[in-house]
Amino acid sequence: MFNTKLVLAYQGTNYCGFQIQTKSQDPTVQYHLDKVLSSLFNEEIKTILCSRTDSGVHANGQVVNFIHSSNKFTEQRRLVLALNAHLPYDIRVLESESMYLDFHARYHAKGKLYSYLIDNAIANRPLTNSFSYHVHKKLDFEKMVIASKYLIGTHDFSSFKGSQGATKTTVRTITRFDLTLDDQYIKIQVEGNGFLYNMVRIIVGTLIHVGMGKISPEAIKDIIEAKDRMKAGPTAPAKGLILEKIYY
Template sequence: MEKEVKRVKMIVAYDGTNYKGWQVQPNGITIEEVLNRHLSSLLGEEITVTGASRTDSGVHSLGNVAIFDTTTRMPADKISFALNQRLPEDIVVQDSCEVPADWHPRYQNSRKTYEYRILNRTFRMPTRRLDTYFYHHSLDVEKMSRAAVYLEGEHDFKSFCAVNAQVKTTVRTIYACSVTKADDIITIRVTGNGFLYNMVRIIAGTLIQVGGGQIEPEQIEQILAARDREAAGPTAPAHGLTMMGIEYMEEKDIDTQGVV
């Protein structure tokens, strides 16, 4: 008698400092590799997880979503508790549950939210070195906020995509893009239906140039229209970026270009 296969969904938080990103690769340890190894050991079968977002080396997450198929009799909601006993302290599964066999985190209509955090002060703060980008020149947050509004809506974000990224379309929808400051931390928060390779980090690098006076807020329109990576600002360092989470929507609620 064949064992019944079930699909388990997990919400995974991690500090990406010590990892070469999410996806398994030969040149270093990754989040996916660690999850595969410990799940396989825990459940006594070969497990391969699939993540919603393949975050880059050094990028953090509070709510990446992953699935895997298993024949274990362990209840899906108990897997998170058992797995967290085995995982290193910089990876923690926040929740696990069973989902339909055809549910896939990359092919659902969704809203993803990222935050890019900048430590904007004269000197570094050692306790924030891993999750903020230190920038000592004063930044004009009001200008950055005005520029961010131009990114909202459906646009061709080719100017904000790494060169040679392999995607069917560079059109994406940004539902909200804001810039706020609390004490010495400037937070760029972006919610969209999907993001191109390095897109949020290029948005951050461009908005930093706006805040520093090299680019005027109104020039964002020209940068978008150029559809040229050279038109936008630099790619901000990975360690300032955190994937905040993914909200899955009903088909009728939201259109999507596909997520990456």
């Protein structure tokens, strides 16, 4: 038996998320990936994914692993080329690595980096439209930076958790929170040991409300303490969110 790890990038626009949907026939990234892998390896392959991404969310560094019995691709580069030759053009395998048998893409992940791109001008730029969220009203960047500081560290993030996703604990640690302003773009980078369902998107939606003046930067502290989803801002659209990297 062999265990192979893949790093994937995809544009989520045309997919109903990453994970295969048991209840529907909607196209997912995993559906395409498992189909191509099964065909290349001549056996049924079921990838184990690190991080579910919702419908419309993109990735530059999603990770999966899969167990296979044949080792026909001893050269990892050849596996990458073969996969990309058969996958849809908006799904690409960036890297492939042979792992020890116990490696598990989800259980062994130590942290993740997400980014969110806000296009903040009267008119959005067409070239980045598919992976940014256009906010027409000028946002107060400095206030958003101040607000972001309150989110760094270990907190109970119940106020920033979508209604789905059941988890044992709602405590997570954000290790890094960077906001950069470049031309008309505000780029948000959030790194942490794990994220609750919709957590990054709710955090971004809340920061946008801070930038609009609807929430004061200091109120973030109270919102965290309230442990109440109703106190936070709206869930920002999926299209601006990118799963950038998974740390092992």
